[in-house]
Amino acid sequence: MQGKRIGGQARRRALRLLGAIGAGLALAAAGPAFAAWPDKPVRLIAPLAAGSAPDVIARILAHELGELWQQTVVVENRPGAGGIIGLEATRQAPADGHTLALVHASAAVVTPVTFKSARYDIERDFDTIATVGYTPIAMVANPGAPATSLAEVIEASRAKPGEVDLGNPGRTTSAHLAGELLNQQVGARLFPVPFSGNGVQAVVGGDVPYYVDGVAPLLRMVEADRVRPIAVFADRRLDGLEAFPLATDVDPGLVVTGWFVVASPAGLPEPLIEKINADVNRVLAKPEVARRFREFGTYPQPGTVAQARDFVRQEKERYAQIIQRAGIQPE
Incomplete structure (x- = not known):
C-alpha cells in the first residue's frame, strides 16, 4: 500500500x-x-x-x-x-x-x-x-566639492594628477585599497590621505573633498545631507544603499x-x-x-x-x- x-x-x-x-x-x-x-x-x-x-x-x-x-x-x-x-x-x-x-x-x-x-x-x-x-566600500563628497559623480571625480583627478585628495580611514585598509584600485582600473590620479581617527568628520568639515570608507559610518551622514553620495563599490544594488550610484556603472571592475x-x-x-x-x-x-x-x-x-x-x-x-x-x- x-x-x-x-x-x-x-x-x-x-x-x-x-x-x-x-x-x-x-x-x-x-x-x-x-x-x-x-x-x-x-x-x-x-x-x-x-x-x-x-x-x-x-x-x-x-x-x-x-x-x-x-x-x-x-x-x-x-x-x-x-x-x-x-x-x-x-x-x-x-x-x-x-x-x-x-x-x-x-x-x-x-x-x-x-x-x-x-x-x-x-x-x-x-x-x-x-x-x-x-x-561594501563607498565614496562620499563634501557638499561643496565640485564633482557630483564618480566620473567627475575621476576626470578632476586626471586634470590635476595627485592634487585631488581622497581621504580614507587608514593606510592599507580595504577603503584605502579601493582608492588605489580606482587609480589602477580607470586611470584616476587621486591622492590618498589616511586618517587614524574619524575620517568621516574630515570630509564633513571640508579637510578633504572626497572620502572612501565602509558604508556603515557613511549612511547617517548621507541621510542627514552632511555628505553627498558619490558611488558604492558593489556588484549590484543593495537594500538601504539606493542613494549610492554603482561604481560598476563607470567600470565593471570597481568592486571592493x-x-x-x-x-x-x-x-x-x-x-x-x-x-x-x-x-x-x-x-x-x-x-x-x-x-x-x-x-x-x-x-x-x-x-x-x-x-x-x-x-x-x-x-x-x-x-x-x-x-x-x-x-x-x-x-
Whole structure:
C-alpha cells in the first residue's frame, strides 16, 4: 500500500533531524574530545575595538550561535596592529573548537603583506570555516566639492594628477585599497590621505573633498545631507544603499568590499568545521539577523566551507595585486 506523502513542513523537520544526527555521528567519529562539543564556553576573538560595527556583528553572531549550541559564546576584543594581536591569539590557541575568530578582510589578507611584524598566513595557519557577511566600500563628497559623480571625480583627478585628495580611514585598509584600485582600473590620479581617527568628520568639515570608507559610518551622514553620495563599490544594488550610484556603472571592475569570515586555529577536524559552517549559515538565514546586519552596512554571505576557502584565496590574490601595483611596502 502506498504510504502517505509527507508534508513540506514535516519533511523539512525530518531533514533537519537527520542532519543533526549525521553531524553528531561525524563529530563522534572525529574522537571523544569532540563528541560533546562545545562542552565549555567558546571564545570568538574579534581583532577590532569594542563598539565598532564589526564588533557588533561579532556580538550578534555570538548570541545566535550560543543559543544554537546551548553554550556561552564570549566575544573577546583583541584590537591593534592591523589585526595581528587578535590573529596571533587565535593562531596560538588549541585547535579544539573552543577558540574561533571573526576575521575581517584587512587582517586576513592585507596585514600579512603590509606589516613587517605579521608572521601568519590566513591559509597556512588557520582553518577558514564560513563566510559571514560583507560591507561594501563607498565614496562620499563634501557638499561643496565640485564633482557630483564618480566620473567627475575621476576626470578632476586626471586634470590635476595627485592634487585631488581622497581621504580614507587608514593606510592599507580595504577603503584605502579601493582608492588605489580606482587609480589602477580607470586611470584616476587621486591622492590618498589616511586618517587614524574619524575620517568621516574630515570630509564633513571640508579637510578633504572626497572620502572612501565602509558604508556603515557613511549612511547617517548621507541621510542627514552632511555628505553627498558619490558611488558604492558593489556588484549590484543593495537594500538601504539606493542613494549610492554603482561604481560598476563607470567600470565593471570597481568592486571592493570589506568582509568577515569565521576561522579557527589550523587543525580543527573537518566534521567540526562542517558543523560550525552549517550553524553559521542557520544564523545568517534568519531575517532578523539580516535586518540587524543591514543597520551596520553589512549583508549576510552564507556559503559552504569550500566556497569560504575559495573566496579567501581569491581575495588574498586580488588584494596582493592591488598592493603590488600601488607600490605599497611593508612597514
